[in-house]
Amino acid sequence: MDRTAQRRQAQRVTLIGAALDTLLGIAKVAVGMMVGSAALIADGIHSFSDLVTDGFVLAATHFGQQAPDSDHPYGHGRIETLATLWLGGILIFVAGGIAWASVARLVAGTPIGAPGLLAIALAVVALFGKEWCFRYTLTAARRLKSRLLEANAWHSRSDALSTLVVLIGLIGAQFGAGWLDAVAAILVAVLVGKIGGELLWEAGQELVDTALSDDIQQHMRKVALHVPGVRGVHDVRTRTIGGQVLLDLHLVVAPRISVSEGHEIGNEVSRRLRNAFPDLADVTFHIDPEDDEGQGDPSRFPGLPLRDTVERELISAWAGQPEWENHLHLNLHYLDQRIDITLYLPGIPAECSAERSIATLQRRAAHLPWLGQISLWQAPQKPTCYPDSD
Helix, strand or coil, rough: CCCCHHHCCCCHHHHHHHHHHHHHHHHHHHHHHHEEECHHHHHHHHHHHHHHHHHHHHHHHHHCCCCCCCCCCCCCCCHHHHHHHHHHHHHHHHHHHHHHHHHEEEEECCCCCCCCCCHHHHHHHHHHHHHHHHHHHHHHHHHCCCCCHHHHHHHHHHHHHHHHHHHHHHHHHCCCCHHHHHHHHHHHHHHHHHHHHHHHHHHHHHHCCCCCCCHHHCCCCCHHHHCCCCCEEEEEEEEEEEEEEEEEEEEEECCCCCCHHCCCHHHHHHHHHHHHHCCCCEEEEEEEECCCCCCCCHCCCCCCCHHHHHHHHHHHHCCCCHHHHHEEEEEEEEECCEEEEEEEECCCCCCCCCCHHHHHHHCCCCCCCCCCEEEEECCCCCCCCCCCCC
C-alpha cells in the first residue's frame, strides 16, 4: 500500500471518530443539563476536547505521510512520532485530572443526586460507541502500522473508560452510593496513565534511534549472508521512523572483484532484505574487500595514497623500466594496509621471466612504504579464435 492510500485510510478512520465525538458530546451536554448531572456534562466536554486531538491527528497524518524532500531526505515520519508523544502526554494529563477530581470528591464527600434512566442509558450508548471506535481505530492502526493512529485509538479507549466511570457514578448515585464514582475513577486513571506512559516510552525510543531486536537483526544478517558473493556481514545498524525501518550494514566481498560486481551484490542483498522485511524503507550498504569489523571508522586513521599519487611515485621509481613504460593498464588493490599493484602488459620479452621482472620492480620501489604485492598479466601475443560451439 502506497503512502497516499495509507494517508487516506488514516484520515477516514479519524474523521469517523471525530463525527462520533461530536454527536456524543452534544448529547452528553444536553442530557446532563436536563437532568442536572455535572459528571455527564464534564464527560460531554471531554468528548468535545477529543475533536482537537482528532484535528491534530489529521494534520500529523497528512504531513507525516508525505514523501521525502530535500529538507527531509528520510521522510516526515518523525511528525507522527512527535504527535504520538503529544497524545501520550494528553493521556497522562487526563489520568491526572480524573484522579485529582475523584480524590477531591472522596475527601469532600460531595453528594450526587439521582440522575435518572435517560442519563444512564446515554452513558451506556456512549460507552459502547467509544469502545467500538477504539477497536475500529486500533485495527486500522495495526493494518497501516501507524503509531499515531494507535495512540489515538487508546485515547478513544480512555474516553470509553471515562464514560464507564461516569456510568458507575450515575448508577451508584441512582441507588445512593455516589462514592463508587470516585473509586472507579481513580482505578481508571491509573490504567489511562499507564497507557500514556507506554506511548511516551515507545515514541521516545524511536526518537533516540533505538535498534530493532537482536532476533530481527540476526535474521537480517542471515538473509544477507545467503546472497552469493557475500563473505561476511557486520556493522548492522537499524532504526525506525514513523513505523518504517532504516538499515545500514557492511558487506564483505572477494577483494579483487570489480566495483560494479560488488555493487550489484549489494543491490541483490537489498532486494532480498526488502522482500523478507516489508517494513524496510531504506537500505544503505557498504562494500568491504576485507573484514574490518571492530577496527573503528577507517576515515579516522591515516589513509593510503590514491591513484594520482601512486602513479606519480611509480613513475619516479620505475622510469625507464620496460614493464612500466609499456603497460596497458594499472590496477590497484587496497588490502592489509598496503596497495597491491597489477600491471597488464602486451607481452614479456622472451629473455625475461615474470618472476625476474617482478623482483626488479619490487627492488626499485622498495622505498615506498605502502607497496604490497606486484603482479604482471600478459596479453596474448596473437589473437586466438575459437570455433562457434553451435
